[in-house]
Amino acid sequence: MVTPSPDDYAPATQVVALGRPDRGPGAPLNVPPVFTSTYEADGPVNYARAGNPTWTALEDAVGALEGGSALAFASGMAAVSAVLSLVPAGGTVVAPFAAYNGVVVSLTEAAEAGRLTVRWVDVTDSEGVEAALPGADLLWLESPTNPLLSLADLPRLVGSAREAGVLVAVDNTFATPLLQRPLELGADISVHSATKYLSGHSDVILGVTVSRTGEGGPELHARLARHRLLGGAIPGPMESWLVLRGLRTLALRLERACANAAELAARLEGHPAVTRVRYPGLGAIVSIETVGGAEGAERVCAAVRLWSHSTSLGGVESQLERRRRQPGEPASTPDELIRLSVGVEDVEDLWRDLSQALDHAAR
Numbered sequence: 001m002v003t004p005s006p007d008d009y010a011p012a013t014q015v016v017a018l019g020r021p022d023r024g025p026g027a028p029l030n031v032p033p034v035f036t037s038t039y040e041a042d043g044p045v046n047y048a049r050a051g052n053p054t055w056t057a058l059e060d061a062v063g064a065l066e067g068g069s070a071l072a073f074a075s076g077m078a079a080v081s082a083v084l085s086l087v088p089a090g091g092t093v094v095a096p097f098a099a100y101n102g103v104v105v106s107l108t109e110a111a112e113a114g115r116l117t118v119r120w121v122d123v124t125d126s127e128g129v130e131a132a133l134p135g136a137d138l139l140w141l142e143s144p145t146n147p148l149l150s151l152a153d154l155p156r157l158v159g160s161a162r163e164a165g166v167l168v169a170v171d172n173t174f175a176t177p178l179l180q181r182p183l184e185l186g187a188d189i190s191v192h193s194a195t196k197y198l199s200g201h202s203d204v205i206l207g208v209t210v211s212r213t214g215e216g217g218p219e220l221h222a223r224l225a226r227h228r229l230l231g232g233a234i235p236g237p238m239e240s241w242l243v244l245r246g247l248r249t250l251a252l253r254l255e256r257a258c259a260n261a262a263e264l265a266a267r268l269e270g271h272p273a274v275t276r277v278r279y280p281g282l283g284a285i286v287s288i289e290t291v292g293g294a295e296g297a298e299r300v301c302a303a304v305r306l307w308s309h310s311t312s313l314g315g316v317e318s319q320l321e322r323r324r325r326q327p328g329e330p331a332s333t334p335d336e337l338i339r340l341s342v343g344v345e346d347v348e349d350l351w352r353d354l355s356q357a358l359d360h361a362a363r
């Protein structure tokens with residue numbers, strides 16, 4: 001597999017060059033989706049729940065981008081579950097109360113079942129997070145958070161967790177490794193819903209963990225791999241191939257989407273139907289609150305023609321959704337909050353459609 005060193009190439013080159021087959025006369029440029037459930041005996045892998053060459057190509061690429069050792073999973077939530085499996089029975093997790101609802105619900109139900117204790121924190125309150133660390137087993141961070149787009153002081157919090165001997169995982173889905181590399185800040189694990197930006201075309205569900213290298217790194221990787229092997233939440237070869245294919249254009253897509261998001265965030269500030277714009281200046285998600293409460297926000301979502309009224313984010317297609325529609329969405333998300341996942345379309349077309357839809361909020 002071609003794995004250029006991160007020092008040799010810029011990230012925009014890495015997304016194109018990594019995870020390719022070895023070069024040679026007649027060699028294909030791409031690793032194909034390898035459809036097999038098993039392998040001839042006495043090779044490095046004997047059964048396809050343990051390994052697949054298409055996963056390996058994707059893992060090599062994402063691992064090099066994040067600066068660690070990657071594992072692909074059946075979904076972002078499967079990757080999250082693998083990380084949570086590192087918490088011992090009866091252990092303690094420090095986690096944001098305002099984060100992706102799948103993580104919040106998962107932790108809440110695990111706590112209700114008595115499997116672990118959760119200390120809920122506000123990731124923007126660094127002192128509060130630090131006060132929750134003593135004796136904890138895992139610090140779970142998300143930055144920017146979904147959907148409030150709060151930013152955590154990652155260098156500080158990662159440093160404090162390490163000092164306290166607490167394992168720290170960062171959900172890097174919104175930022176992508178092109179905008180933020182948690183392992184470089186000292187985090188143990190970076191987690192992605194590759195369903196979003198890494199694949200980028202709203203056509204696949206897949207997750208990735210990237211664990212740090214160095215002391216204790218191989219053990220961490222081995223524990224996550226064992227969870228995948230025995231839990232069985234493995235990605236399909238076709239899905240892995242689709243994510244690798246999508247990754248090739250990540251830099252291009254993200255550049256355009258971020259520019260569109262910055263422009264729309266600025267224009268939204270001046271729209272009379274918008275009462276609040278949340279845009280952290282990082283990434284391509286913008287959250288807005290509108291006049292007319294939840295019903296007004298629903299009217300906006302129903303009135304778009306170019307934007308897609310759908311859940312999820314990170315695709316080339318611009319999408320929007322009132323988040324409190326989702327069961328399990330934390331109460332910290334305002335009822336009328338609409339999350340905009342800004343895509344790569346022409347920004348004037350996006351604005352025209354969005355501003356006419358916003359005119360329906362007050363009716």
Ligand SMILES: Cc1ncc(COP(=O)(O)O)c(C=O)c1O
Nearest residue numbers: 075076077100146173193195206
């Ligand atoms: C920040 C974040 N993390 C994790 C997930 C879960 O990923 P998946 O839907 O691929 O299981 C999501 C899904 O929306 C997400 O937004």
